[in-house]
Amino acid sequence: MEELIDLSNFKFVKDLFGDYDENINFLKEECFVDVVIRQDKLKIIGEEKNVFIAKKVIEFILKNLKEGEEITKKNIEFILDCFKNGKTNLISNSFKEQICINFKKKPIFTKTNTQKIYCEMIEKNTITFGVGVAGTGKTYIAVAKAVAAFKLKIIEKIVLTRPVVEAGERLGFLPGDFQSKIDPYLRPLYDIMEEIIGVESLNKFLERKKIEIVPLAYMRGRTLSNSFIILDEAQNTTTTQMKMFLTRLGNGSKMVITGDITQVDLNYEVGSGLKDAIKILNNVKDVAIVNFKKNDIVRHELVQKIIEAYGTKK
Numbered sequence: 001m002e003e004l005i006d007l008s009n010f011k012f013v014k015d016l017f018g019d020y021d022e023n024i025n026f027l028k029e030e031c032f033v034d035v036v037i038r039q040d041k042l043k044i045i046g047e048e049k050n051v052f053i054a055k056k057v058i059e060f061i062l063k064n065l066k067e068g069e070e071i072t073k074k075n076i077e078f079i080l081d082c083f084k085n086g087k088t089n090l091i092s093n094s095f096k097e098q099i100c101i102n103f104k105k106k107p108i109f110t111k112t113n114t115q116k117i118y119c120e121m122i123e124k125n126t127i128t129f130g131v132g133v134a135g136t137g138k139t140y141i142a143v144a145k146a147v148a149a150f151k152l153k154i155i156e157k158i159v160l161t162r163p164v165v166e167a168g169e170r171l172g173f174l175p176g177d178f179q180s181k182i183d184p185y186l187r188p189l190y191d192i193m194e195e196i197i198g199v200e201s202l203n204k205f206l207e208r209k210k211i212e213i214v215p216l217a218y219m220r221g222r223t224l225s226n227s228f229i230i231l232d233e234a235q236n237t238t239t240t241q242m243k244m245f246l247t248r249l250g251n252g253s254k255m256v257i258t259g260d261i262t263q264v265d266l267n268y269e270v271g272s273g274l275k276d277a278i279k280i281l282n283n284v285k286d287v288a289i290v291n292f293k294k295n296d297i298v299r300h301e302l303v304q305k306i307i308e309a310y311g312t313k314k
Contacts, residue, residue, distance in 0.1 A: 001048045003055045005062070008040040012065040016058070018073065023061075026073055027054060030080055053083050070096060070109075077295045078113055099141065100148035103198035108144050114296045115141055121288035122256060127246070129234075129278060130258040132292025138258040139232050143192045145256070146228035155253070156210070156226040160189045161245075163216040163236045189213050189232060216241060225250030234259035234274040236266055242273030 007013060017024045024035050031054040033046030042058065044051050057080050061071050082088050097110045097119055110116045115137055122128045122145050130138035146158045164185045190213060193202050205211040216237065231237070231245055234257045249255055259274045266272060281287045 001046065001051050003044045003051050005042040005044070005055065005058060006040065007037070007042050010062060010066070012062075013037070015065050015071065016061055018071075023071070023073055023076055026076060027057060027080065030077075031057075053080070056083050070111075072111065074112055074295055074298065081295070099144040100151065100196070102196050103201060108196070110141065111137065111298045112296045114290065114292050115298075118290045118292075119145060121290050122254065125286050125288040126249070126253070127255045127257070127281075127287045129274075129281075129287070129289040130256060130292065131261065131274070131278065131289065132296065133260055133262065133294055135297040136292035137296075137298050138292060139188070139230070140192055142230050142256040142258060143189075144196060146230060147196050149228050149254070150210075155228045157212070157224070157228070158205075158210070159212045159214070159224060159227050159229045160186075160193070160232065161212075161214050161216050161219055161230070162186060162189065162232045163234075163241060186213050186215070216245060219245055219248050222248050223250045224248050224253055226252040227254075229253060229255045231255070231257045232259075234277075235261050235264045235272050237273035238266070238270055239273045239276045242277050246277070 010016075018026075027033075028035050031046065031050045033044050033050050033054045035054070035058075036043050036045070044054050044058070046054070057076065060079055061076065064071055064075075097116050099108045099110065099119060101107055110119055118128070118130055118138070118141055122142070128142075130142060132138060143158075143160070146155075149155045150158055162185060190202070193211065193213070197205075202211065206213070216231065227250070229248070234242065236259075237245065245257075246255070257274070257277070261272060261275055264272050278289055282289060
């Protein structure tokens with residue numbers, strides 16, 4: 001069977017095909033079809049069912065490109081999965097949603113459908129869990145949302161925290177005082193903040209206590225009102241620590257908890273507070289749980305392959 005798509009009024013054929021034709025080659029392999037261009041026509045060749053799905057996916061991609069969207073291989077993988085499994089209701093009209101502007105005046109956009117849903121859940125709910133594998137943008141998106149809320153004066157303070165849990169190295173082996181020893185554990189949070197608002201602004205807001213980047217232990221006994229509070233690496237909290245954190249919530253505040261339950265660094269006898277919280281709060285109103293999958297990874301493509309390889313290890 002053959003189907004034709006008219007490209008005569010379409011200016012983004014290169015974006016459709018992707019760098020080194022990776023987008024169209026991926027689609028050809030996954031749909032078991034051949035795709036060729038003849039003048040201003042795109043021809044899809046293969047079995048009827050496969051051609052039908054490939055055509056629907058390509059038409060959706062073309063529509064998004066025409067509207068100014070950036071389409072990646074990850075987007076195509078998600079769209080294809082939805083069409084193959086009859087889940088087209090999960091496909092948003094657009095993956096791209098502007099979250100905020102960074103210090104270089106460059107807009108920060110969502111890159112996957114799950115990231116967009118994550119943003120929507122953060123908007124709608126007081127507490128949102130972002131759970132999934134590394135590289136899916138869980139923490140980065142949460143920080144960007146916090147910065148956006150701060151700039152709009154919806155909240156007065158941003159608080160970023162992490163449990164200080166040793167992962168194969170011991171704090172005592174690190175040089176310096178206690179602050180020097182915990183700084184490496186918090187460094188990823190500084191890196192994200194510096195990328196979004198710049199070093200100068202970060203230092204200014206840290207000095208004014210408008211932004212705090214602290215170990216989870218520093219949260220005990222506090223009530224945080226009118227704040228955007230992010231708990232990163234939450235899989236390494238105990239159940240007691242997680243309960244302590246969640247009960248710091250004050251009026252006018254939002255909380256985002258991120259973590260990867262496949263990377264727990266706690267002693268195996270100690271249960272993960274993130275796992276427990278997901279079970280306990282699953283049906284609580286004003287609490288959202290967003291699950292990120294391997295196809296949501298937005299880091300280097302090799303990251304997904306590494307995660308898949310370790311996933312097969314017994």
